[in-house]
Amino acid sequence: VxxxxxxxxxxxxxxxxxxxxxxxxxxxxxxxxxxxxxxxxxxxxxxxxxxxxxxxxxxxxxxNGMRQSPINIETSQVLDIQEEGDLTSTTPTTPVTTTGVNVDLTFKVSVPSSTQQNSILSGSTLLSEAYNLIQTHYHSPSEHTIDGKYYDLEAHYVHQHKGTGHLAVVGILYTIGAPNPELQPVASAALLVPGDGNTTSFSTVVSLPVQSTFFHYQGSLTTPPCSEIVEWFVMREPLTVGQQQLDSIRSVWINQGEPMNNRPLQPLNGRKVYRYVKDYSFNPSAYNGVNNWANIWSTCGGKRQSPIDIAPLSSLPSPLPPLASTAPAWPVDQMLKNKDHTIQVDVDPVNMMESVLSGSVLLSEAYNLLQFHYHSPSEHTISGHSKDLEVHYVHLHEGTGQLAVVGVFFNLSSHCNPHLVPIVNGLAVANSPGSQTPISVDIRVPISLTSPFYHYRGSLTTPPCSEIVDWFVYEAVQPICQSQLDTFILNMDKEGFPTNRPTQPLNNRDVYYYHPPPSPSPSPSPTPTPTP
Ligand SMILES: [Zn+2]
Ligand SMILES: [Zn+2]
Structure with missing residues (x-):
């Protein structure tokens, strides 16, 4: 029958x-x-x-179609998408009772219909359309490759649009390493279905580890009937699978005389592959880590990057007047934000309009104070030496989109800095990533703007590293005590990495040094000399 x-x-x-x-x-x-x-x-x-x-x-x-899967993902050919492109999944993270099936030379986990309804993938090119998770299954070696590299295992989380029947499949890559607790129920159940058509009931978590960095393209099912109805999302960071776990899962098809169940790579035939990178990291070895920014955001590999090492003896005297600011000279209520890689004070629109930076190369153009934030250790260095902390006051020219950023150094001292007290106190409240709290704070640059500073043209020091910044780095160093510095460091990078980008090549750019003219005095006084 x-x-x-x-x-x-x-x-x-x-x-x-x-x-x-x-x-x-x-x-x-x-x-x-x-x-x-x-x-x-x-x-x-x-x-x-x-x-x-x-x-x-x-x-x-x-x-035999023209848009088949899997493909090799060539990272030098992908198109970067920097806008909001997050995928979100509402799949419950608690275990559910599922059916494991030995079918089509793989181990398929059928998601129960009640869980399907609660398991919705959306975002990225799926927009707000609802794709429900219907099943997961496994291939070994991986079907997709990245720059020609195969991985030891690839999981496919198959989501279906109830209206159109189209699929959104999320591919997760694994390399052999530490046993993966999330894969253990699957590995154990796979041993219970040695023959084609065998089924077993078992409890497992079916939520998928969505990552903020992934590749996307349009393709097909990777088994017959190879229908070209799939939006593919391949997560960038491989997870680990234990050798025994892998052996258990692979036994499902090996028992049927098939040593591998990955389809050969298919031609791209002119299709575009997109890469989404939500965030950057200061972890030098991470995919989106500081040493790899230029490979992801091409502007980070530009010729006018920041920060730089400032060599006082090579700087040129600035003939221009100093900076001036109209920021209010009293504390104002602002929002303190504990962000992923920094502590930031966002200036509200009223104070933004009031706080205008001008002078030096900015001339009389109006640059409004948007926000200020911190890095530790300092990003700029003087004669190769970094300081313990650097604050950046970011000013925007509304007309041109150009920025003027004022940098001020802090070094460890036995004296706490009264200027930093409202921020340190605010961090006692906003003490977790993504949290914020209102504070009353002096938003003026914490140094006399007419004191000596260096000026050069550079970039943002975080992705996308746009080369749109006039930098003003003040020479004098402010004090910060150990407890204040610890509070900043503890809150700035949750992985514990420093939050300064390494210095970038100067590439023949000029650095100017401003110092105040000698004050008029009846007796002849020596010309002030730059203190290196
Ligand atoms: Zn598959
Ligand atoms: Zn900065």
Missing amino acids: VWLLVVVGWVVRFSPHIMMGKSLSLVLVLLCVFSLSFGAPQFSYHYASPVGPYYWGSIDPDC
Whole structure:
């Protein structure tokens, strides 16, 4: 009966092709193949098999399509998307009772319908359309490759749009390493279904580890019928799978004489692959880490990057007047934000309009104070030496979008800095990533603007590293006590990495040094000399 149903299924499947004039003999050939391999999967991964991956086009012509999966993802060719592109999944993170099936040469975890309804993938190109998680399954080695590299395992989280039937599949890559607790229920259950069609009931978490960095392209199912109805999202950072876990999962298809169940790579045929990177990291070894920014955000590899090492003896005297600011000379209420990699005070629109920076190369153009934030150790260095903390006062020219940033150094001292007290106190409240609290704070640059400073043209010191900044780095160093510095450091990078970008090549840029003219005096006084 099962055999008859399957045959009827195949005839029904091919009848549209027959009606469109496709070959009837194809159906007959398939029925023969099928009757010979009764009970077995309808395709094989053996290259030499008559139903092997290079012959899948005779199982379904869609397998010869122009938008097939999997593909190799060539990171030098991807297009970067820097806008809001997050994927979000509402799949419950608590265990649910699922059915594990040995089917189609893989281990498939069927998500119960009640959980499907609560498990919605949205965001990125899916926008607000609801794709429900219906099943997960596994391939080893991986189907997708990144820069030609195969991974040891690839999980596919298959989401279906109830209206259109289209799929959104999230691919998670794994390399052999520490056993992965989330994979253990799957690995154990896989051992209970040695034969095709075997099922087992087991409890597991089906939520997927969505990452903020992933690749996206449009492709197909990677098994017959190879339908080109899939939005693919391949997460960038591989997770680990224990060797024993991998062996257990692979036993599902190895037991059926198939040592691997990954389809060969398919041609891109002009398709675009997109890369989404939500965030950057100061972890030098992370994919989005400080040493790799230029590979992700091309402007970070530009010729006018910041910060720089300032060499006082090579700087040129500035003939221009000093900076001036109209920021209020009393404390104002602002929002203190504990951000992913910094502590930031956002200036409200009223005080922003009131606080205008001008002078030096800015001339009489109006640059409004947007925010100020901190880095530790300092980003700029003087003669190769860094300081313990650096604050950046970011001013925006509304018309041109150019920035003027004032940098001030702090060094460890036995004296606490009264100027930093409102911020340190605010961090006792806003003490977790993403939290914020209102504070009353003096938003003026904590140094006389007419004291000596260096000026040069550079960039943002975090991605996208846009080269739109006139930098003003003050020479004098302010005090900060140990407890204040500890509070900043503890709150600025949750992974414990320093929050300063390394200094960038000067590339023949000029650095100017401003110092006040000698005050008029009846007796002749020596010209002040720069203190290096
Ligand atoms: Zn798959
Ligand atoms: Zn900064």
